Amino acid sequence: IALGAIAPMLDSTMVNIAIDKLNKDFSTTLDTIQWSITGYVLALAIAVPVSGWLMNKFNGKKILIGAVIAFGVTSVFAGISWDVSSFILFRLLQGFSAGIITPLMSTLLVKTAGPENIGKVMAIVSTPMILGPILGPVIGGFIVQTTSWHWIFFINVFIVLIAAPLMMKTLPDFEPFNKNSKLDIFGIINLSLMSAAMIYGITKAADHASFNNSETILWVGFGLALAVIYIVYNRIRKNQTVLPINLFAHKNFLTSSVGLLLANIAVMGPMLILPLFFQNFRHFTAIEAALALIPQGVGMLVTRPMIGKMIDKIGAKYVVMVSLVLSLIGS
The missing domain is CATH 4.10.860 (DNA Excision Repair, Uvrb; Chain A)
Structure with missing residues (x-):
């Protein structure tokens, strides 16, 4: 299951390192090219409720494999983009397929392992995904420096060619959750x-x-x-x-939602800004900028197994509070 999420994770971190190059190659402005990232995330968000409906109506295994293959196909089209408009369009399609993969992965994991083991299982299975922030910038920087940005997308095809057959062979079938559900x-x-x-x-x-x-x-x-x-x-x-407002009446849900919003601003913003800062203001090469981003990914990799166990043991609240203080000091 985790293999299916590696390609979207690698892709999102590799693209950030290539923003400066894309900006120059397409002869466009930063606020235009950033829609290739903003649009990707927006399409991902749109796909999440669609993913839930697909799980309700069809076999989860087939939907997950189909989404992984779709991500590979849209990656090819993104790689052969002829102008900035076509590039943003294909990134939207990439984001939509990634939005099907991400919630499906989490839901199928919970269904397989049971809620009592979810902290441990998510820590183990998401560890390979953490390699994305570590390896993504390095691979992206190497590709941009030695070949061209097109290969940032073509490389996803090789990952999909490994992941899809393994998923076909090893994943069990997941029966539809609720065939009577309707899409809002x-x-x-x-x-x-x-x-x-x-x-x-x-x-x-x-x-x-x-x-x-x-x-x-x-x-x-x-x-x-x-x-x-x-x-x-x-x-x-x-x-x-699709998003019942009464959910926000629950204090824990409201607090978690606001926390996730702010956390994603804090994480996703610097992922775009830092590579540009290193390349334009510090005059780093693409590879040097990539190497400068590695420590953050290493920190995530080191703490990931510990966090899963600590959440199971003492609950998420205290883990989040301590992590937040450490993040502020680091920033």
């Missing part, structure tokens, strides 16, 4: 447009170095209007939507 298409479209509008508005704020400009006000306002529409829609549907 309106809710997914609404939340997707809301997210895209808010992100675009913030991007325009960066262009003007101020939130007080007409483009930002227009797009953020549009995003907020869609948020209000979703709240009304959710109330009419009595929380039978």
